[in-house]
Amino acid sequence: MVKRTMSTGEERTKEYYEKSVEYSKFYEGKIQVIPKVPVRSLDDFSIWYTPGVAGVSRLIAEDNDLSFEYTSRWNTVAILTNGTRVLGLGDIGPEAALPVMEGKALIFKYLGGVDAFPLPIRAKEKEEVVDVAKRIAPTFGGINLEDIRHPDCFYILETLREELDIPVWHDDQQGTAAATLAGLLNALKIVGKKLDEVKIVMFGAGAANIANARLIMAAGARPGHMIMIDSKGTLHAERADIDKLALTHPWKYKFALNTNEEKVTGGLDEAIAGADVLVAASRPGPGVIKKEQIAKMNDNPVVFAEANPVPEIWPYEAKEAGAKVVATGRSDFPNQVNNSLVFPSVFRGVLDVRARKITDEMAVEAAKELAHYAEERGVDEDYIIPTMEEWEVYPRVAVAVGLKAIELGLARRKLSRQELYEHVRDVIEASRDTLGTLVGKNLIRMPPQ
Amino acid sequence: MSTSYEIREARKEDLERATELISRLKYLNAEFDPLLTPVETLEEESRRYLEELMADEHGLVLVVTFEGRVEGVLTARIVDRRFYDPRIVGQIIDVYVMPSFRRRGVGAQLLEHASRELKSKGADMIFAEFPAKNMIANGFYNKLGFREITAIFAKETG
Known part of the structure; x- marks a missing residue:
């Protein structure tokens, strides 16, 4: 099973590589x-x-x-x-x-x-x-x-x-983080747990997971209940390299001081016992996270395995080990944590109100709106976050972010919800129509067969 | 987290934790220059150094405790400068506070306490030595009214 999925995935990737090279030459850019x-x-x-x-x-x-x-x-x-x-x-x-x-x-x-x-x-x-x-x-x-x-x-x-x-945004941090938070909010609804009560393990301490952790905290998770793990093990205020972190990585240092109030030492095996949520953004799997480790989690655990191209643990393995909800970065499994759901709409929103900044609060708002959108359609374990095909999600998130900017006094232009919505929708539609028209008139040709 | 702390002279039962803190400081120093790389027997050396200093009438080992646990340490000793006046001075050798207890003036209080103790032992001046590239220590001592009077330049013999 594992082998088959991997090989098809690799074959598909190779095909995309070849097509991308061929088409890029044909169109001479995009x-x-x-x-x-x-x-x-x-x-x-x-x-x-x-x-x-x-x-x-x-x-x-x-x-x-x-x-x-x-x-x-x-x-x-x-x-x-x-x-x-x-x-x-x-x-x-x-x-x-x-x-x-x-x-x-x-x-x-x-x-x-x-x-x-x-x-x-x-x-x-x-x-x-x-x-x-x-x-x-x-x-x-x-x-x-x-x-x-x-x-x-x-x-x-x-x-x-x-x-x-x-507005300045780093998509590898905030785009991923907002999508993760959106999925997490709905996953917790499904398992009936509260963000400010759950114990969360963050596996991996790169740009994506540090941003994940920051946004999850901004949304209300208790820092003391979170444990972040990097290549050297769990972060905590007394780790041997803590002073080095203070000098070389002040962001990780801050997490070390504020999170893991029980000062759990060791690695994932120690940290995961009794955890409600695991958010992994570490290195490509499979087998980076083991079934036995998922099995040590609390009842109805939520697992985000975000490594690309292969998640830290295959979703079906995580489920077999007891995970109730599993999300990955891939479109061929349910619950894709996808930053493309976030950055086009966040920028649409802030541009239309001429915002001066994108704050974490605005990113949380984007995540909440993404979550609401899915919730309105009915969330279940295989649908905690909208997919890219759900067009209506982009204007919805854009409006939520734009209105938040206005509320925070960061907008140069103040619009009503209706005005903003219409503007957002018109701009996005005009963009697709323009492309459709150029293709229709053969000014943009179809690729060679 | 508790904000009340106690500063006192180190006792025998503080030795283990104080040793750990001194070792942490030496590892931190290594971050600033490879010529400050700790020896392999660092823990042992730190423990023996503390024992010696605690037994020495010219030595001073202070600890700061929060809820009874040692979270900071300062070591110093009385030195006779011989050529300069004032001759009898206090040398601050180590100051270390655990990260969770920083940024609340504990270090400054430790220094003030040490200054009093060293004065009572005859010191008319106190001085500290730290890695040249440690800008945090630089800022700390400047803020407390210290100024740079000598510099240590090092070169390997090759």
Whole structure:
């Protein structure tokens, strides 16, 4: 059973590799810039460009925020990366990161109607990335950080969130975390447990799981009831390398001080006894987490095994060991924790209200709305989070995030729920219609057979 | 978490925990420079060092306890500088507070307590030595009114 699933998975991956190479060559990239104003005659250039455009520049020079009204800035996002941790490929450099960022831009546009620009930069040092982000901020309505090694990514996100007045988001952290939280909220409903009561084990302490933990706490879990495990075992305030963490990884250090109030030492075997929830984002399985370990959990345990391409434990194994609800990062199993459910809508929401920030509170709101959406359709153990095909979920999450930004006083533009919803829906629909039209007119060709 | 703590001279029963804390400090120092790498027998050396210092009339070992448990330690001794005035000074050798009990002024209280004790032993000045790259210690002593008077430069003999 294991073998069969793995080999089909590997074969399918290989097919996708080959197709991606062939099609990328055929289309010579995945995105392009298309004007959004008519050109009735060349005289129109005197409006869109010089001399007319100087009138717009003079206005914006008086009030920089007018750049959100008179230019495309309101709908643009930079997909900023230094290529130091691309997918599972590692530090492959900015050029090699470009196809990934183009793909991201495509999803941004298709699902969220967002004009996103791939921006891989040659800048290995975290301070350089921060510097570049600050310098390009005037062009964009938001910045999406992507595929940056940790712990640098924590420093970069934290610094930019503090210092810029446009939303900054690191998708590998927050996108995954919001999807995880959404699934967890519904999973707990199914097993009848409360977030502020459950004992949670976080297996893995990379960017994704540290963000998972932070957002789960922000949503109300008790830090003392959480145990995080890295390659050296459980984090706790008296671990031998605690002072080293303080110097090299202040984020992990903070977790070590605040979580694991019982100071459980050892590894997963020790931590998992009696746990209600396991959230793993560690290394590809199978067999990284064992059935015997799941069997040690409390009644009706919830298991998130998020490693890609193969989860830490196969979902059916986790179930055989007693797991009530299992989620993974894969679309071929139920309950896919998928950041594509999150980032297009979060940015749609913050762009439409011209937000200055994306706070953790707003990310929690996105997760809650995702969870509500699934709940309205009826959650069960195989449906705790919406799937990508459920189109209505994107405007719903966008509106929830946008309204939260307004409530928190972080929005430049205040819209009613209805106004915001209509705007969001129109932008997303226009994006899909545009693509459909270009394909229909054969301006975008079908791939070669 | 309790906020009330007690600072007192170390007793025999504090030895194990104080040894652990001293060892932690030495491991921390190694993070700043490879020439501060602890010896393999660190724990043993730390224990013996504490025993010697506690038995020495010129030595001082203070502990800070929270709910009876040792969570911080300070060691110091009286030194005769011989060439400089004041001659008799107090050398702060180790200051370590467990991470959970930091950022609440425990270290400063330890220093103040040590300063009093060392003065009563005849010291007219106190000084501390720490890794040059430890900016946290640098900030700590600066804030308490210390200033840099000498520097230690090291080079391997190759």
